[in-house]
Amino acid sequence: MAVIRVGSGSEAPSLMRRGRVWKFGHDVDTDVMAPWDTISAPFEERRARVLHIRPEFVEGMRPGDVVVAGRNWGCGSSREQAAENLKLLGVGAVVAESFGRIYFRNSVAIGFPNLACPGAWAACEDGDEVEVDVEGAVVRNLTWGIELRGTAWTEDMLAIVRAGGLLQVLRQRLGLG
């Protein structure tokens, strides 16, 4: 389950995630995260076909679970529903060898933690318990006692996610609260 850090005196959402691993391969594209004929539908209608290349995923995953993927996760389209679908399903974080660039930016913009962490794919198997510390850029496989360092987010990117996404930053900048 997702670990929510509280009592720090801040309302900022924690960027620490803990859950079971769901492993995916290389080059998983945005079309299979958000098929085109679903993208205008409400999330409840989109839900069933998210990542349909692994049909047991949507029903089997529990909120907070972590996707561990290979190279180029989220290659393809600019459709924001790809990252949004994962966030709304309750995926805690995605850890991948590398990301498609628009998908990655969209994830930052909607406040969904994704961490590039070369080596994590080989170090994790389905069902392993992992902890993902986005701020520290660390992935810990708690099942095997392995710790890996990922690519650190910049302070500006972290600030967007801590604010709750880019639209919240926009509201603040426009003085809309």
Place this chain on the structure above:
Amino acid sequence: MGQTMAEKVLARCSGRADVVAGEYVTARPDKLMCHEAFAPCALTLRRMGVERLADPDSVYVIIDHFFPAPTAAHAKSHSIVRDLVERYGITHDLGHSGICHQVMVEGGHVGPGELVLGTDSHSTTYGALGAAGAGIGVTEMTYALALGELWFQVPPTVRFSLSGAAGPAIMAKDVVLRLAGQFGTDVAQYAAIEFSGSLCAQMGLASRMTMANMGAELGAKFAMFPTEAFGPDQDAEFAAVHSVDVTGLEPQVAQPHNPGNVVGVSAVAGVRVDQAFLGSCTNARVEDLAVAAQVLAGRRVHPRTRLIVTPASQAVYLEALRAGHIEALAAAGAAITAPGCGACPGGHSGVIGPGEVCVSSTNRNFRGRMGSAEGFVYLASPAVVAMAALTGELSDPRELVSEPWL
């Protein structure tokens, strides 16, 4: 130290003398291009009470993905776009005149050295004119519309030096598919591409647009050709330089379900084709329709195969009509549709069913991309698409096209 094209653009747009790959900047884009995604962006701003955009004159809006509207829901979303274009005082309303990238380029809306952001991943196409074009999602576009700025990492640049003598029927599509096959679809991930070399000098605008367009399939943020007006410094530093000689290259085909799954056409010759699609921002310009017309003029599309031709824009449609290409294709049995994105993303006007095989002049063949998740899409040049329409199977266009087509 010398700067790459990407560094020069991001330096200018962030008010700096120079920037270096790897650093983060806040840049003010020159142009913002929105297709139907303008509706969710502008609706969000409406809900937030934002009544004015940062610079409505820099915004271009076009309806292309679902035109003509295939459902009442799409028609409604188009009405919303129309209403919001008026409400926000968008001066560059491009209506429904074709695929966004084609219309932006043919309308003269993009210039060398400009930073152009679009709500479409194939905004890299603007690199054909020496512009830094990049795709973004709707949340980032909403922010950029309101404030006129966005954060960027200055990308390292990967240079492809292209040379050699292109053989019969070889098109830009074969060259860029070859790059995806040889170097992988993440060769330019988080990076900009600069194309250079003697082959580029032979490439017309249509070919350059095809190459820059599929820069997205190489993972690139920008995919740029130097122009007389704008190029890299002599001593610019590149993260990598890849030299490719196209001499002897055979027509290329990307097999299902990834644009990097590339082989020569001979390796897949004989695969039965249910649908041949000639369309998209990658390959549906006059030159593309012309080569298809050359293959099919005076002949008939194979009875088991349907050929769907979706010109990239209304202007392309008219020019191809006047040149006789549309008549040649229609006489051969092609279904000519209204200009727009059409079947490419699986929207309408030629989606495929379970078990069907489509050979397509488009840019992506992901599982389910053009319709059923049980369908199979092969990406290829317009010459290969036309040849497949003629023979009903994947086959070598060099039998009918004796010259390179760059």
